[in-house]
Amino acid sequence: MVMADNDSNPFAKGQLKREAADWFLKMREPDAEQHRAEFENWLARGAMHRAAYNSIAQTYLIADGVNWDQLPPPRPVRGTVVRTRFAIVASVMLLAFFLWKFAGLPSMPHRDPLPDRATASRAMPAQFVTRLGEIRRFTLPDGSSLTMDTDTLVSVDYRADERELRLEHGRARFEVAHEKRPFVVEAGDSEVIARGTIFDVALVETGDVRVNLLRGKVEVRRQRLHDSGRGMVNVALLHPGEGVRIEDKGPKPRVNPLTPEETSDWSSGSIDFGKSTLGAVVAMANRYSTTKIRLDSADLEVIPVSGVFRVTDPERLASSLSILFGLRMNRQPGEITLSKPVK
Numbered sequence: 609m610v611m612a613d614n615d616s617n618p619f620a621k622g623q624l625k626r627e628a629a630d631w632f633l634k635m636r637e638p639d640a641e642q643h644r645a646e647f648e649n650w651l652a653r654g655a656m657h658r659a660a661y662n663s664i665a666q667t668y669l670i671a672d673g674v675n676w677d678q679l680p681p682p683r684p685v686r687g688t689v690v691r692t693r694f695a696i697v698a699s700v701m702l703l704a705f706f707l708w709k710f711a712g713l714p715s716m717p718h719r720d721p722l723p724d725r726a727t728a729s730r731a732m733p734a735q736f737v738t739r740l741g742e743i744r745r746f747t748l749p750d751g752s753s754l755t756m757d758t759d760t761l762v763s764v765d766y767r768a769d770e771r772e773l774r775l776e777h778g779r780a781r782f783e784v785a786h787e788k789r790p791f792v793v794e795a796g797d798s799e800v801i802a803r804g805t806i807f808d809v810a811l812v813e814t815g816d817v818r819v820n821l822l823r824g825k826v827e828v829r830r831q832r833l834h835d836s837g838r839g840m841v842n843v844a845l846l847h848p849g850e851g852v853r854i855e856d857k858g859p860k861p862r863v864n865p866l867t868p869e870e871t872s873d874w875s876s877g878s879i880d881f882g883k884s885t886l887g888a889v890v891a892m893a894n895r896y897s898t899t900k901i902r903l904d905s906a907d908l909e910v911i912p913v914s915g916v917f918r919v920t921d922p923e924r925l926a927s928s929l930s931i932l933f934g935l936r937m938n939r940q941p942g943e944i945t946l947s948k949p950v951k
Contacts, residue, residue, distance in 0.1 A: 628660035649898065649942075654739035654759050736762045738778070741896045741920060743875055751785035755875045757810075758896045758920075779810035781875060784824075797831040798854050799840065807846075808870070815856030820870045821846040830854055877920040886911040886929065890946075893919040901926050904947040908935070 631647055634640065651658055738744050738756045745755045749766055756762060760778025768789075773782075775795040784791045786804030793800045795809050798817045805824025811817055819828050825847060829840040844852045844863050851870055854861045868882035877896075881889055887909030890901045899922045903909055911933060917925055926944040930937040938945040 624656060624660045628657070631661060652740065653898065654737070654742075656737055656739060734764045736764065740898065743877060743920070745875065748785075750787060750789075752791065753781075753783040755781040755783075757874065775809050775811050777811050779808065779874075781806065781808050796854070796856065798843070799829050800826050801829070802826040817854040818851065819846065819854070820851040820866055821848055822871065823848050828852055828854070872916070878916050878918045880916045881913055884913045885909060886913050886933070889913050889917055889919070889925075889929070893917075893922055893925050896920045897922045898942060899923070900943050901929075902943055902945045904945055908946065908948070 627650070631650060634643055635647055651661065736744075736746055736754065736756060738758060738760045740759050742758055743756065745753060748754055748764065748771075750771060752771075754762060754764075754773075757779035760780055761776040762778075762780055763774040763776060765772045765774075771789050771791045773791075773793045775793060782791070782793060782802070783806045784802050784804055791802045793802075793809055795811045795817045796815055798819075800807065800809060800819055802824065805826055806822040807824070807826050808820040808822070809817065810820075819826070825845065827845055828843045830843050831840060843854060843861055844850075846852065846863065849866055849871070850863050851866045852861045852863050868880040869884065872878070872880035879892060887903065890903060890909075894900045896919055901922055917928065919925060922944060926937055926946060929935065930946055934949060935946045936949050938947065
């Protein structure tokens with residue numbers, strides 16, 4: 609979902625805030641552990657849920673630090689003074705108007721009109737969010753395209769000299785419109801600098817950053833790690849079909865050719881798994897749904913898999929895998945288990 613659309617956002621009227629507040633209070637009760645699994649499932653529904661809960665928690669922490677008994681007394685209202693000052697200001701303004709109108713005083717200097725609401729909103733930082741299982745594409749003010757994978761958060765700040773974006777978590781594809789301002793995407797301690805190009809950036813849970821280039825050319829940089837200097841250092845200059853994984857506080861990254869999975873059109877919900885495993889396919893699918901696919905034995909995870917699978921529909925995927933590999937499928941609320949058939 610995009611950030612602030614009161615007509616299309618089902619949480620715009622406070623539903624999500626109420627849910628977050630209810631969970632915050634419930635998880636502070638003595639029996640909180642009884643609700644732990646349900647609470648974690650609620651958080652796992654997406655970035656908006658976690659942000660709402662964090663906002664409620666932060667508000668509580670601020671309020672908890674206030675000494676309500678030691679607040680200063682309110683200042684008395686001086687109504688007579690306020691009314692007198694208002695009358696004086698109004699008289700001066702009225703006199704100035706008549707002098708300008710009839711005495712020929714010079715008019716006020718010309719000022720450019722205020723920007724309209726659309727122009728103002730384009731100049732302000734914004735955040736774009738997708739929920740669990742959602743893949744969305746947005747058009748940015750300069751004509752660039754932003755495609756966001758499931759459970760992803762991107763901050764956008766366009767300025768006169770730079771187009772700056774930050775991937776807070778998740779994965780996104782950037783199709784950059786060519787212009788003189790650099791297009792900079794930050795993720796973790798790294799950044800990607802581009803002009804007119806198409807590339808993917810992913811920020812995984814370990815803090816590692818993966819950059820895959822599909823078209824054009826990008827420069828990848830990261831913060832200095834092992835010396836006293838500050839600033840960014842060059843990591844790689846990528847060409848089409850190349851990618852680099854930057855490990856959090858790890859060694860210098862190596863540029864590698866992209867795999868079929870990395871070059872596939874994941875934005876359509878279908879991924880090309882070339883020389884992969886059943887475990888990897890299931891792990892990818894579980895990122896997109898609260899209904900998880902589970903393999904009941906470790907030897908199923910290493911079964912070789914190749915082909916294009918739609919990972920956004922766990923029911924359909926599990927059914928296809930069960931037919932393809934002759935597995936038994938057992939459905940439970942929130943879970944689908946694949947197992948070997950009973951002989």
